Amino acid sequence: MFFSKSLLFVSAIGGITQVAGKTPVGFTPATESDLIVTYGQVATQDGAEVAEDAVASQPKLATASKLPGSSYAVLMVDLDIPVDTDPHTLLHWMQTDLTPATTATTMATGDGKTASVFELQNTKNTPALAAYVAPAPPAKNPLSHRYVQLLVDTSGLGARGLEAFKSATSERMGFDVGAALVAAGLSDRNVVAANSYNVTNPGPVQADELKRAVPEMRRMVVRAPEHWDAERKVRRQEQQQAATKTGESKQLPRRR
Numbered sequence: 428m429f430f431s432k433s434l435l436f437v438s439a440i441g442g443i444t445q446v447a448g449k450t451p452v453g454f455t456p457a458t459e460s461d462l463i464v465t466y467g468q469v470a471t472q473d474g475a476e477v478a479e480d481a482v483a484s485q486p487k488l489a490t491a492s493k494l495p496g497s498s499y500a501v502l503m504v505d506l507d508i509p510v511d512t513d514p515h516t517l518l519h520w521m522q523t524d525l526t527p528a529t530t531a532t533t534m535a536t537g538d539g540k541t542a543s544v545f546e547l548q549n550t551k552n553t554p555a556l557a558a559y560v561a562p563a564p565p566a567k568n569p570l571s572h573r574y575v576q577l578l579v580d581t582s583g584l585g586a587r588g589l590e591a592f593k594s595a596t597s598e599r600m601g602f603d604v605g606a607a608l609v610a611a612g613l614s615d616r617n618v619v620a621a622n623s624y625n626v627t628n629p630g631p632v633q634a635d636e637l638k639r640a641v642p643e644m645r646r647m648v649v650r651a652p653e654h655w656d657a658e659r660k661v662r663r664q665e666q667q668q669a670a671t672k673t674g675e676s677k678q679l680p681r682r683r
Contacts, residue, residue, distance in 0.1 A: 470537025
């Protein structure tokens with residue numbers, strides 16, 4: 428279960444989502460520990476509003492303090508998929524076998540700032556259980572989507588637990604973090620750090636998008652990575668053309 432019914436709300440003020448700890452209000456599992464998620468010089472911490480283009484490639488991950496475990500996994504989930512069934516989620520990324528650094532390094536944390544952090548790296552080049560899919564909210568309500576990144580301690584997780592994680596990624600739409608953890612023999616206590624940010628479609632909501640938004644998302648997550656950028660460009664062109672046609676239809680004929 429993702430949300431407590433009594434806390435099923437989000438307050439967006441000035442482009443920043445209200446967060447409880449390092450995750451949106453009402454979201455579980457929650458944690459007070461920061462997962463540093465960096466896309467170059469773009470700040471993405473604590474519910475920040477981020478441009479879609481800025482998060483096109485998978486980010487770097489780090490923590491402010493040294494982690495005691497030997498292996499970690501990151502899960503990234505969209506909480507606001509426009510569907511009528513619960514949960515309204517889509518798994519955007521699951522990467523296991525991340526190794527925490529034993530010494531601190533300097534990393535850009537956004538807005539021109541740097542920090543001394545302990546980076547998490549895929550030193551064994553382990554294939555992702557769910558390859559990174561860039562955020563791309565459709566032109567359908569809600570236009571603004573919340574993206575949560577969770578760091579899970581998987582130290583000592585055996586082959587059976589890893590297979591359970593892999594099985595959980597077979598259906599990205601409606602992904603349930605809690606159920607995936609339980610299936611792998613883990614719990615909320617294994618979530619050691621988190622972060623969230625928002626990406627917003629500028630709109631307006633398009634009538635044709637209402638019918639095709641979810642099917643397009645389903646197709647997007649199974650396509651090869653090289654198709655994702657092309658898909659986003661085509662969608663933008665269609666939206667621009669629709670906006671242009673709308674503007675032309677509203678123009679009055681010239682007087683002669």
